[in-house]
Amino acid sequence: MSWKDEWRWLAGFVAVFFLFYFLPVGSVRFDGALTEALELTKWYVREHVVLCLIPALFIAGGIAAFVSQASVMKYFGARANKFLSYGVASVSGAILAVCSCTVLPLFAGIYKRGAGLGPAIAFLYSGPAINVLAIVLTARVLGFELGAARAIGAVVFSVVIGLAMHFMFRHEEHAKAAAQADLPEPEVKRPLWQTTLYFASMAAILIFANWAQAEPSDAVFHSIYKVKWPLTAFSALALGVMLKTWFGANGPRLILAAIPAVVLAFFMPDLPILSFTAGFIGLSWVLNTSGEGELSDWFSSSWDLSKQIFPLLIGGVLVSGFLLGRPGHEGIIPGHWVAWAVGGNSVAANFFSSVVGAFMYFATLTEIPILQGLLGSGMGKGPALALLLAGPALSLPNMLVLKTIMGTKKTAAYVTLVVIMATASGMFYGALK
DSSP states (O other), X not given: OOHHHHHHHHHHHHHHHHHHHXXXXXXXXXXXXXXHHHHHHHHHIIIIIIIIIHHHHHHHHHHHHHSOHHHHHHHHSTTSOHHHHHHHHHTGGGTOOOOTTXXXXXXXXXXXXXXXXXXXXXXXXXXXXXXXXXXXXXXHHHOHHXXXXXXXXXXXXXXXXXXXXXXXXXXXXXXXXXXXXXXXXXXXXXXXXXXXXXXXXXXXXXXXHTOOOOOTTSHHXXXXXXXXXXXXXXXXXXXXXHHHHTSOOOHHHHHHHHHHHHHHHHHOTTOHHHHHHHHHHHHHHHHHTSOSSHHHHHHHHHHHHHHHHHHHHHHHHHHHHHHHOSTTSOOSSOHHHHHHXXXXXXXXXXXXXXXXXXXXXXXXXXXXXXXXXXXXXXBOHHHHHHHHHHTTTOOHHHHHHHHHHHOHXXXXXXXXXXXXXXXXXXXXXXXXX
């Protein structure tokens, strides 16, 4: 071992020693930040892992198992029709009510199957940013103009950032397009409409299980919320029928796997998450015992993504909670510092709002009450829009996982583009107010 390596070890030992030697354990601010880190992680695990992350991982695994690489490239590849690929990717969030972490398995699924960087990035941004319910609630709670600006900005952002990423890494994309040109036409195992309905049923499970409660005045959203679990159950039943009919799943095993979920739904209707969990455990058992083939590949792909993504997400949520806390609670960074820094419409205020939004974890819809409080504390309208455009699409956990999927350089470029565009959009919007 060289002397440089020895000095690195020594420097590491010294840094760890002084870190723990001067650790401010016992101070109200530090202990409170630790509590916030654990509370945020506890809340994330309870509210998002079972209902959001696990269905998203199964969908991503399904992409790897049932969608050929050539099929993905036909619609999202480097040689695909740009209007079609960017158009579909930019509005995907309208039906996927996912957060910046839940979208990651879906992004990894299409990116690793050969999707072009630009369309994949457009999908990555739009997934959590263009949630219809979030847009509607933003307009109702924070004002129609801010809600409309968020909707327009999110769609435009997804396309512009995707195109910018494609341009920045165009040499890699050109090489990818050249390699894809030699690939043969995909072997069609089943009609496209069957595969589409399969993914639609999985997406419906994800969407309805996470349907947020709306005000009674929002008649459509409120009505769907009242029947969200029957709709989720119907989607699961449709998925089971399709697995048996089109994908060759074992019928008796599917029925046996569904029994615990049905029993729990009947006897414990007030705890639907138990039935939901039992359903996915049963599905995992069916897939894992199906022998060689697509169903087994589906489970293996989902499990591999779980091992890659879940530890980084939990670690990122812990750090995010320690630094910035939960909505209504402070982390190690005092909340009044944030409120002070985002007043007015200066470059610094918009930039700071974008950076805070980029690193803080926002679950779907939680950004609205946070902004409501900040606006009441003097936050400018421009920085508010900047946070709305940067926050839901990015977070520290999101960045950690993206680094493992597409590398440090592309992740840094994506984060920088989001922050710069959010800052510029905030300044422009603030100047109009």
